[in-house]
Amino acid sequence: MKRFFGFVKKEFQHIFRDVRTLVILFALPVVMIVLFGYVVTNELKDVRIGIWDRSGDQITRDAINKILSSGYFVLAGTLDHEEQIGSLFRSGNAKVVVIFEHGFEKKLMRENRAAVRLVTDASDANSAQLALNYLQGVLAGFFRSLNPDAGLPWEVEIRTRMFYNEEMKGVYMFVPGLMALIMMLISALMTSVTITREKEFGTMELLLASPLKPWEIILGKVTPYVLLSLVNAGSIILLGTLVFNVPVSGSLPLLILECLLYITLALSLGVLISTVAKTQQMAMVFSMLGLLLPTILLSGFIFPVDNMPGILRGLSTIMPARWFIVVVKNVMLKGTGFAFIWKESLILLGMTIFFIMAALRRFNVRLEK
C-alpha cells in the first residue's frame, strides 16, 4: 500500500510541475464550457423567419409586429401555402415559419382559444430549439399583455413542430456532451500520454525491473487522474448551474457515481492505448482520432443519433459517451433515478470491465513480447 501511495505522490509531482498538463487539466474545461455556453446562448440574433398569416386580422398583425420588433427575428418572406415551408427551409432562407390559423381573432374572441403553429428547420438542432424558445416567449408575452385583467384567460395554443429532427429535447445538450468530451479528453488522452512518456524516457524499464506489479504501475499512474477528472466533473456541473442555469434535477451522488464509472472507463481506454502506442505522439494521435473525434461526432453530442444513417447509428452504440450522455441527461436534466438508467449504466460497466481486462492482458511485464 505504501508503495502505491509513493507512486501516486510521484505522479502528482509530475502533474503539478508541468504547465502544459495543468493547462489542459484545469483551464481547458472552463474555457470549453464557457465557450460552448456563450456560443449557444448568444447565437440568437436576426434569425430569419417566414410568416404565413392565414387569418390576417388585427391581433395577428400586432403579433407579427411584436415578433419582428423583438430584435431577434427578421422577416424572410410571407407565405401563402404549405409547400412553401419546405422550399424556404431548403433554400436556407429561413429557420422558422410562424403560422397563424385561419380566423384566429374570431376564434379567440368566441372560444377563448386559438392556435399558432411554429415550424422549425431543426437540422441545426440547437439554434432551432433556441429560436423556438424565444418565439414562444415573445408570443406568450404578447398574448398576456392583450388580456391583462381577470376573466377567462385566452388560451393560445402554440404548437411547435421540428422538421428533420422531431424528437430533439432539451437545449442543455451541450453540458452533458461537454462532460463526456472533457472527461474522455483528460482521462484517456492524459493517461495514455503519461504512460507512454515513461516508455519514451526509459523510466518504464526501471519500473519493470522493480518488484512493482502491472496493476500497481497502472493504478498508480491512473489514480491521480481519477481524482482530477472528478474535480473537473464537479467544476463543469458547478459552472453549468451558476453560469448557464443548467439544473441538477436528480440525485447528485448518483450523478457523481456515474461520472466515476465513465472516468474509469475512459482511463482504462487510455491505458489500453498506451500498451499499443510506443511514443507520446502516437498516443496522442490514437486518442484524438480514436476517441475524441468519435466522441464528438458519434455520441449525439453535436449530431443527434436519430438522424444518423444506419451504419453510423450502429457505430454510435459502441461509443461510451453516447450512453454516458443519456445517463447525464436523465439524472441532471430530467431528474430521473437509477431505475431509468440502469441499462445504460450496465453497458458502461460492461465496457469498463472489458477494457480493463484488455489493458491488463496487453500490458507487458517485459520490454518486448
Add this chain to the structure above:
Amino acid sequence: MPVILQQVSKSFGDVRALNEVGFQVGDGELFGLIGPDGAGKSTLFRIIASLLIPDAGSCMVLGFDVVKQYREVRKLIGYMPGRFSLYMDLSVEENLNFYATVFGTTVRENHDLVREVYRHIEPFRKRPAGKLSGGMKQKLALSCALIHRPRILLLDEPTTGVDAVSRREFWEMLEKIRREGITILVSTPYMDEAELCDRVALMQKGGILEVADPAEMSTREEVPLFALRSSSEVYPYLERIRKQEGCQSAWLFGDELHVTLKSKEYEPLIREEIGRWKEPSLEWVAIAPSIEDRFMRLIRQEQEPDSGHGAGIKYRTDR
C-alpha cells in the same frame, strides 16, 4: 554462483544480438563486460534483469530463472540502464525517495550503504535530476539502484559520457560497494576500466571472446608485441609495417603503432628495415601486452586481418 548464463542467444529480426553466450559470475565478484558498441552488452543486461526473454539458452540469477521466476529476480537486483532513466522533473531527493518506496524500503534504512555515493550529490538534493551534470546523474542513478540493498548490481555502461575524474570516483565507489558483499556486473567500452575488475568477459558481435582475470589475460599473450613510436605522426607507417614479411598484424594504439610478429625470428629483419627508412624520430621497442592488446588481437582473429583497428573500442582518455 549468483549469475549463471548458458548458451544464451537473442535475435532482433535479422540481427543476431547474442550468440550462445555463457559465463558465470561468482559471489561478491566485480565482473566486467568489455566490448564496443553493438557487442550485445545491453541486451545481455536486459536478459539478466528479466526484461527480455532469450530465444535460446538459460539465465539463472541467484538460483531463479529470469523467465519463469522473474518476480523473485526483480526483488534481488539493482539495475542501472545504459540510458539515464530517472525522472528529470523530480529532484534528486524525490527520485531517491520514490525508488525507495517502490522497493518497499526507506532511504534511512539503507543509508549507510548509499551514503558513500549519495554524499557526492547531497548538496544538490533539491535540484531537478534533469539539471545535473553527467557524472552526478550517474551517481544518482547508482544511489537509486542501490537503495534497496540488492544482492546483485547490474550496471550498463555507467561511465559512458562521464568525465575522467567522475569515472575514477565511480570506480572507487564500486570497489566499496563490492566490499559490502554485493556482486557487481558492469559493462564498459573503456579498456582501462577492465583492469579494475576481478574478471572480465571480452565481447564482440554478440559473442564472448574470452573470460579471464584481466591481470592474467595480458600474460596469455605469447605472441611477441612491439610498438613503433614517433615524435610526429605515426599513422603513415601503418601500411608499410603491414607489408613487411613476418608482420602478423599491426594497428593504431593511441598515438603509437602496435605490431605482432609471426615469430621472434623476424624481429631483427623488421628493425633493420625501419632503420633503412631514415627517420630518426622513429622508435621500435618490445613492450608488454596490455589487456587492450589482447582484445585487439582476439578481435582481429575473428575478423579478416585488414579491417581497420579496434572496431569502436574507446582508447584511454585520461592518461
